[in-house]
Every structure is written in structure tokens, then in C-alpha cells.
Amino acid sequence: MDNKMKRTLVCCVLFFSILLLPGVRAGAEGVKRGWEVELSKLSFDFNSTEVKNATEYKDFPQARLNADSQTAIRGFLDASADYYAHRYLWSNELILDYGRTKIRPVDGETLTNESADQILFTTGYTQRLWNIPNFLGGFELGPFANLGYETEFTKPEDAARKKVLRATAGVKLFEGTYLKSLFAAVVGERDYTYSPTSNKLAWEAGLKIEQPVREGVVAKYEVFFRDYLSESQSNQTDLDYEFSADARLEVQLYKNLYLAPFVSFYTAQAKYFGKRGENLYIGVSLSFSHLFKAADEISE
Numbered sequence: 001m002d003n004k005m006k007r008t009l010v011c012c013v014l015f016f017s018i019l020l021l022p023g024v025r026a027g028a029e030g031v032k033r034g035w036e037v038e039l040s041k042l043s044f045d046f047n048s049t050e051v052k053n054a055t056e057y058k059d060f061p062q063a064r065l066n067a068d069s070q071t072a073i074r075g076f077l078d079a080s081a082d083y084y085a086h087r088y089l090w091s092n093e094l095i096l097d098y099g100r101t102k103i104r105p106v107d108g109e110t111l112t113n114e115s116a117d118q119i120l121f122t123t124g125y126t127q128r129l130w131n132i133p134n135f136l137g138g139f140e141l142g143p144f145a146n147l148g149y150e151t152e153f154t155k156p157e158d159a160a161r162k163k164v165l166r167a168t169a170g171v172k173l174f175e176g177t178y179l180k181s182l183f184a185a186v187v188g189e190r191d192y193t194y195s196p197t198s199n200k201l202a203w204e205a206g207l208k209i210e211q212p213v214r215e216g217v218v219a220k221y222e223v224f225f226r227d228y229l230s231e232s233q234s235n236q237t238d239l240d241y242e243f244s245a246d247a248r249l250e251v252q253l254y255k256n257l258y259l260a261p262f263v264s265f266y267t268a269q270a271k272y273f274g275k276r277g278e279n280l281y282i283g284v285s286l287s288f289s290h291l292f293k294a295a296d297e298i299s300e
Helices: 003-020
Strands: 032-049 069-084 088-104 111-127 130-132 139-151 163-174 179-191 198-214 217-231 239-254 257-270 276-293
Touching (some): 111 163
Antiparallel strands (some): 032 069, 032 276, 069 088, 111 139, 139 163, 179 198, 239 257, 257 276
16 A cells, blocks of 8 residues: 555545544534625735845945835735535635735846735635534534536636536534634545546645634634545646645724734645745735624624
């Protein structure tokens, strides 16, 4: 048995052992009912550096006078529309993420580089089987199945535009006071990026935690891992695994306006060569959120 199969079996054992948690009440009613529509996050990052007469000052030991002019922008949107029924949750989420940096060297052509480019829509069904109110702040638990499509705004200059249809099925903990999501799932992908298309099998796990620090300040943590097990067509761009982690401290400025210093890390290992790619993004984000319609709260 190879290592990938062993990892998959271990994941499945841990995955379904969650169902054996003591004190779980089968068939408990959920505390939410009806539609909940929310703009979870709308953020915009912008910085610009404009340097004039840099050529004349190129020999001066002052970087602010001889640096290259550059402009960097990044926008992010996360919106959701979820329906909470007595026994199930129907969730729909749209994520848009795009960033671009333009560098204007003193000598040479203008360079443009994309720092982020993602469009992701996901719809899913979660069975609300258990409600665990007195453990880790309380949460719900049940099996789920999602269907999603991922692509990009623009085609990379030296690569194909990503086009992936993805189905996932697994078990997750959700809607907790602190534990917003903890899941493990089997993943099936239909990759239309290249021709012929490729069918891929993977497993993935993720974690989202929110920790109030004080009034108006919340620490948020997110971790995600996906391990690819097999594919029907081999491409040089196939990944062996990918991992991402994000930590931010959201500070409320005024009502729904937030300022958040953050650290975001992403790494991936190609399947057919040895060097691992990494991306570390550190910054401060100004974001806006708004709850358009809240689900009804039902007392048990």
C-alpha cells in the first residue's frame, strides 16, 4: 500500500470517528431557520509609488529617489446566500479575488504581474444531523456534498486559463461560536484547463476559527489542505498537494467597516518535479461586510 493510500485511509478513519463523539443528540433541531444573505467581505488594497527624475539620481544612496515607479491593486469579494431548513442547510457562495501590480522601471518596458486571480462559485447541501451545544463553544455536525466551478478573470500570458468543475463529499462541523468550519472530504475534479480534459481524485481538509479578542476586535484563522491521489491525464502543471493558511486581526472602525492586518501563505508541490512553490503575502486590508438578511433564531 503506497503512502497516498495510507494517508487517505487515516483521513477516512478520523473523518468518520467524529460521528462517535459522546453526548451527541441525533436529529437535534438547528437554531437557525430561513434565508441568510450576507456580504461576508468586500476588501480593496491599493498602493502607488511615483518616482520622477530617477535616472538623474540613480547613483545616489537614496532608494526613494531612484526606485522604480509602481502601482499595486487587489480586490476581494466573498458573498453567500444560505437557506437553513429543519434538517438541512443549502449554501451558496461566490468568491472573487483579483490583484495586479504594474512596475514602471527607469530603463525598460513596463511590467505587469498578477498577484491573484480567482473566480469560485460553490453550491452545497449539508445534513443537519447533530447539534452539540456544550463542546468547544457549540457547533452543528453532519455530512455534506458540494458542487463548484473555479476559473480566472484573465488568461495567463504563458499558461492556459484555469477551468475546473469540482465535486466534494464528506463530513463537517459548522456554525460554531468559535469553530466556524472543520471538514474533511473526498474530491472529484473534471479539469477543462487542457485538452483532453482530466479527471482527478483527491482528498481535502479545512479549518476556520474565529476568536473574539475584545469588543470590536476579532482574530480569524483559516487553514486548508488538498492532496491529489490520481488523474486520468498527466500534465506538467499537475499538483501533488497544496496548502494555504491565513491569519488576520479584524478591527472595527465604524459599523461594518474594518481594518485588518493579515498574513497569508500558500504553497504547492508539483507532481513531476521537485521544487515546491511558495507565496507569502503580508499587508493591511480595509474591508466592508453587511448582513442583508439574517436567518430566524429558533430556541430549542
